[in-house]
Amino acid sequence: GENVEQHPSTLSVQEGDSAVIKCTYSDSASNYFPWYKQELGKRPQLIIDIRSNVGEKKDQRIAVTLNKTAKHFSLHITETQPEDSAVYFCAASKSTNAGKSTFGDGTTLTVKP
């Protein structure tokens, strides 16, 4: 089955710096890669996603890149703000797997003012 590894497990940056979180996946048939943000005591919520036919996607300060050959994808947050502090999860799934998304173990991002 699919295996998703996420690094680092914790990340601390100064406000205004950039943060990068990386994930690798094992199943080359995976074709959908979302990123979820979970604030303390809240539910995970999608912040950005990418499909396998696209190499990069950007939404304001957040971007995701996908390297299908190397089977890894990354989340980039620029100009970090204290409200970006949260746990971030990557996930991988494929259309033929009827509902199974495999999640990474999460990255706790702390943005220091």
Add this chain to the structure above:
Amino acid sequence: DTAVSQTPKYLVTQMGNDKSIKCEQNLGHDTMYWYKQDSKKFLKIMFSYNNKELIINETVPNRFSPKSPDKAHLNLHINSLELGDSAVYFCASSPSGADTQYFGPGTRLTVL
């Protein structure tokens, strides 16, 4: 007009009891899920249903039994609760398998 709702939000119970958590989505999605999030924040899928049919059943003890009366509801019944069952349980739904998942607010289960 909550998209995915769960009840109860908190559940405190004694070991050995049986309890249920209910989930409803009003998004018209075909696929619903149950996840367990432990104290280390790992998010692990337990079950997935597509149009009321069980699709995924991860290695979950058979004390856990999901039930989907219709495609908008997915309930979780847990028998003979154990200390290790203490966690936050999230329900989620998505239009299809490889798509955005919308999570419920979570149910914090504490087994004493």
